[in-house]
Amino acid sequence: MTREELQAMAQKEQEKRKAFSCRLLVCYSTPCISSGAEGVRKALVDAVKARNLDAEIDVTCTGCVGPCSRGPLVTVRRAGQEDVIYENVTPEFAVQILAKHALGNEVLTSNVLPKDLPFFAKQLKVVLANSASIDPESLESYVGAGGYTALLKVLEDMTPEQVVDEIKKSGLRGRGGGGFPTGLKWDLVRKAKGDKKYLVANGDEGDPGAYMDRTTMESDPFLVLEGMAIAAYAVGADQGFIYVRAEYPLAAERLRKAIKMAEKAEILGNHIFGSNFNFHIDIRFGAGAFVCGEETALLTSVMGRRGQPYPRPPFPANSGLWGCPTLINNVETFGNIAPIINRGGDWYAGIGTEKSKGTKIFALAGEINNTGLIEVPMGITLREVVFDIGGGIPKGAGFKAAQTGGPSGGCIPAAYLDTPIDYENLAALGSIMGSGGLVIMNDRSCMVDVARFFMDFCRDESCGKCVPCRVGTSQMLRILEKICNGSAVMDDLEKLQEMGKMVQDTSLCGLGFTSPNPVLSTLRYFREEYEAHIRERRCPVGVCQIKEVPLAELMKELPRRIREAAKS
């Protein structure tokens, strides 16, 4: 493909869109599909066909719109008018939208998402900018929205050094959780010695309740591919891998289709845009191990070995896949690249706080009114996210804590709601930014039980290579279980703290050294709940079932329990 062909494709796509009097955009990402978007799409397509409206009305499946709990979502877009989004759309209702709104230009009264919803007002979309309006399975759609101009610009006008400098200028930091400056990492790989270099996109998202990476891959796969190609040009790699969880079949399928289409259009593969730059991308599937989100474990898994981490140094930048310099970034990080190249590093650096630039995608989950996917500028306060964007806590309950960063993160209590969200602030509170999971808990959640849940997750996902993580998580879980069932003593709390510190300091990889975070942060902010479980043998919110056996019955109770245990 040449510059002219790209422009022609974009123009043709834009004209095609203009020709329609009305466009119906059906959100077609996993959350909406699971609530019935497929039936909605089919009903609309059939109805359009039956009424012979193919030339007037366009039905397009798009990426994620955001308020996932309200799906299926249908957006009505008419030229010169503001978009109207309908929530909880059924196939029957979709036909009504078509008949009344699309054809009659009469906005329906029910199921309309309020226009002034703070959910959208406080967001700033960079990575997901096109997500809600383009068809993720169409290259034309992506190009029509300005896609691949960044890669073209890089190949025609910029040297690899200039690309790295632009990323450095933007202040972008790794979105997988660690927050390592992306430009610096690229520079390390670019300067690393080696004839062959690799590039890996980490899409092995495993935090409970988080789906930022999945949505990025599902909603805008070409954006990830373009970001990867720019990165490959900057560091001198010619082979890339996208590591996707096998539990994300839709994301993998869309990426696979996107790679095929891009290869056919010669914007991926050999001689991209007619230049001497070659870059190939293959997909690798993760077999469901959380630890494979850790970069060294992911690399061993890509090479077909048992997915276990290895000690760094050597860092992947010097010795990664098959001993070659390897650049590994999160898919969301790659999603930021094309916008930065298009609009300049200075523009990006203007968003966010002093040390954390740009925007971050969060998956809002738990006890909150608007669960869904949001993209916000760094530096927004937790209060704005929870109460404005998230719409507060349902059923009149109060806010208790926000859990960021998944099982590696910590719980942030209400007292810190006004802290601006960035890498440093979250770390200071004993949590991490993580990949962007944000689970909100109301005042009916027991924090000991929450800590137990996450510790159980870490124990289950520990790879078993190093002793502190393998045995430490198992021992910490035992103590937490004892606290939850009322059989712990105060000494156990000390042990828990001691072990948490030890596991943090001595584990081999990120999974191990962040796994005590949920326990340590809840111990820091909610110690009185732990003490109530132990001293008073009661759960303050009534989640944990503590049954006390009177001393007189203990001699009868014990043999019975032993028999039961022997049976099971």
Added chain:
Amino acid sequence: MSVITLTINGQEVSALSGATLLEACRQNGVDLPTLCHLDGLTPIGACRLCLVQVEGARRLMPACTTEAQDGMVVQTHTESLKEYRKMILEMLLSERNHICSVCVANGSCELRARCAELGVDHTRFEYRCPDMPAIDLTHERNGLDHNRCISCTRCIRACDQIEGAHTLDMQGRGVDSRIIIDMHQKWGGSTTCTKCGKCVNVCPTGTLFWKGSTVAEMEKDVGFVRWIKEGREKKQWSL
């Protein structure tokens, strides 16, 4: 080969460039405890006993996998490191079913030797007492008892890297990791096992043992690993 200078526990010492921190320590009379490490096998940094504090590093570093650098300042026996090492051993003792009084390796066990060296005479953690797969005695010469395994993978590495058979491997993850034979078969039916016995010799505990040996009868020899490796590198096989 050039020589580098580094500071270990306040003392300036020299080491060959390319040496690991563990080698540098041991060559200079600083003893670091290890379990998963075995001279001649690829170091993996798994047991975390040889963790040291390197000035300027954000985290504690395993000495067995970290290359010694010129000018490095290293502390090997701070109070917290000593405490962590003890905790690691206590965790290992609590993980499976280590009962020395009925163990074939009583007396030759490296886990117990490390405990004795570091002053670990009990574990502060609750015994996990897990149910373990049955002892595999189907092999002609060797036995496998999962109760005593510390997942150091020395047997796996010796089988793969020294013998080249790769009969042994690891199954499962976390505390449920288990050594397996071939594709999880009985050892006796293995067609890849060469019956060389290297795995038994390198096993630090009584997990792998010679059949027929009873309590405290196991004797193990690990020196051959280095001998074979050096022989292969230098193509010299004199004793």
